[in-house]
Amino acid sequence: MPILTDEIKSYIGFTSESEVACDVVEKGAVRRYAQAVMDEDPMFWEACDHNARYGGPVAPPLYPTLLFRRSFGAPDPIQENASNPDFDGFTSPSGQGLPAIAGLSHLAVLNGGSELEFFRYALHGETVVVQQRYADIHERESSKGPMVFVVIEAEYRTSEGELLLRARRTQIRR
Amino acid sequence: MVMNQREIHFEDVIEGADIPLLEKGPLTTTHLMRWSAAMENWHKIHYDRIFAVEHDGLPDLLINGSLKQQFMLQLLKDWAGPGGWVWKVSFQFRAMNPVGETLKVWGRVAGKRAVDGYGIVDLDLGIVNDAGKESTPGKATVALPFRDGPPLPYPFVAPNA
Numbered sequence: 001m002p003i004l005t006d007e008i009k010s011y012i013g014f015t016s017e018s019e020v021a022c023d024v025v026e027k028g029a030v031r032r033y034a035q036a037v038m039d040e041d042p043m044f045w046e047a048c049d050h051n052a053r054y055g056g057p058v059a060p061p062l063y064p065t066l067l068f069r070r071s072f073g074a075p076d077p078i079q080e081n082a083s084n085p086d087f088d089g090f091t092s093p094s095g096q097g098l099p100a101i102a103g104l105s106h107l108a109v110l111n112g113g114s115e116l117e118f119f120r121y122a123l124h125g126e127t128v129v130v131q132q133r134y135a136d137i138h139e140r141e142s143s144k145g146p147m148v149f150v151v152i153e154a155e156y157r158t159s160e161g162e163l164l165l166r167a168r169r170t171q172i173r174r
Numbered sequence: 175m176v177m178n179q180r181e182i183h184f185e186d187v188i189e190g191a192d193i194p195l196l197e198k199g200p201l202t203t204t205h206l207m208r209w210s211a212a213m214e215n216w217h218k219i220h221y222d223r224i225f226a227v228e229h230d231g232l233p234d235l236l237i238n239g240s241l242k243q244q245f246m247l248q249l250l251k252d253w254a255g256p257g258g259w260v261w262k263v264s265f266q267f268r269a270m271n272p273v274g275e276t277l278k279v280w281g282r283v284a285g286k287r288a289v290d291g292y293g294i295v296d297l298d299l300g301i302v303n304d305a306g307k308e309s310t311p312g313k314a315t316v317a318l319p320f321r322d323g324p325p326l327p328y329p330f331v332a333p334n335a
Contacts, residue, residue, distance in 0.1 A: 029212075036205075036212035037244040038198060041251075050256040053328055061247050061260065066213045066240070078216060088230065089216040108230055109217075111239035113266035113312075118259070120329035162329065170266075 003146050003173075004139040008103040015133040016097025020159065022071035025059045025122045033063060051121075058121035064128040064156040064164050098132050104148060104173045112149060112170035119163045127159040135168065147174040182255045183321040184286065184293025191283050193297070196249040199276030201237050206273060209241045234272040242267070242277065242301055242310050249279045249299070250314055258318045259330045265299065265312025275303045281314065289333035292326050293318045 023029065027045075034044045037060065043051040044060055051058055070076070070091070081087035090109050122128055136151040150171040156164045199205075206220045218225040219236050226232045243265065250260040271277060284296045294317055301310040319326055 032212045036209040037241065037248065039244070039248045043256075053256075053325065060244070061251070062240075062244060066215075069214045086229070088225070089218040089222070091216055111267050113239075113264070113310075114243060115262070115264040117262050117332075118330065119332075 002139060003148050004137070005103055008101055009137055011101050011134045012137050013134065014098065016131055018129050018131045019068065019097040021067040021128045022069055023067065025063065025067070025124050025126050025128065027124050030059045030063065030124065034060060054121050055123055057124045059124070061118055061121065061165070064122050065167055067128050068130060098134065098152065101150065107148070107173040110172040110174070112172040114170070115168040117166040119165060122158065122164055128164065129157050129159055131155050144174065147172055180255055181257050182253065182318060184288065184318040185321050187283055187286050187295050187318065189283050189285060193253045193281040193283070196245060196279040197276060198245050198279065200274055201277065203235060203273055206235060206238060209238055213240065215240070232270070237271040237273060237275065237277070239267045242271070245277065245279045245301065246299055246310070246312060249281055250316060253281065254316045254318065257325065258316055259326050260314065261317050261330060261332065262315040263312065265310050267310055269307060269309040271303060271309050278302050292323060293320060294333065
């Protein structure tokens with residue numbers, strides 16, 4: 001039985017307001033990130049020959065996309081769902097200005113893939129801003145039943161408006 | 175390990191050649207938890223085995239797609255060197271990689287062309303596990319300077335179409 005309804009499809013084209021990341025690019029957060037991906041490149045930590053042309057220590061290229069976290073004092077979905085056995089813990093994309101698609105909230109979320117285009121690294125201390133839109137929502141039948149593909153386009157910029165990267169992500173809901 | 179230590183120029187690139195493989199793993203639950211904490215993503219399929227298997231019907235905890243894409247970017251960054259620029263990357267998560275696997279991130283030069291002021295290299299990419307199964311096929315486009323040319327523009331300026 002198809003999942004997609006006209007109400008769900010009406011989200012296509014919705015564009016968010018610009019959202020400012022709640023934290024600047026912090027040296028300690030970059031360290032934890034670089035260590036977690038096992039890429040302790042000096043350019044992510046201190047001024048060196050390799051980051052001289054970037055203006056000093058930078059964050060890894062995808063770091064700006066993961067900088068949009070729950071801001072201080074915002075509702076805590078983990079606590080709100082502490083008694084919900086179906087809560088899957090998936091909270092990170094709730095921000096970034098796009099509304100959750102109500103008709104898909106009962107479905108699991110899988111990462112389908114991305115198209116990325118990079119222009120500049122974020123420097124330590126910089127602030128990142130994102131604007132996103134639902135570019136497409138469509139359904140396909142699979143061997144495990146219907147799956148909905150939600151395509152989200154995003155532009156990440158510095159607070160000065162300099163383009164860092166563009167991302168076009170596909171989220172699979174089933 | 176940091177590989178980003180040498181310069182590569184457009185003239186050095188050979189079509190059809192493999193670029194140096196990047197190996198990560200075996201990736202344990204601890205690796206996945208460390209990554210989840212670093213990015214503050216609490217999706218249970220990466221650390222709560224009972225939820226992953228019994229609730230979501232998955233075979234085991236899954237290596238994060240977001241972690242696999244970091245590995246692809248590292249592969250390309252290290253190959254492009256400090257003088258190059260990883261311009262475009264795309265990939266699809268076609269298969270799951272359960273916790274415990276070792277991932278081999280690979281790239282192969284699919285083509286190259288000179289544009290105004292620098293060179294462009296297209297690559298095929300992917301991630302295979304120990305059994306050789308591909309999970310994350312993709313493509314990338316990397317800009318490299320000419321040996322006797324100027325540095326790449328920064329911030330990067332895409333070539334005219």
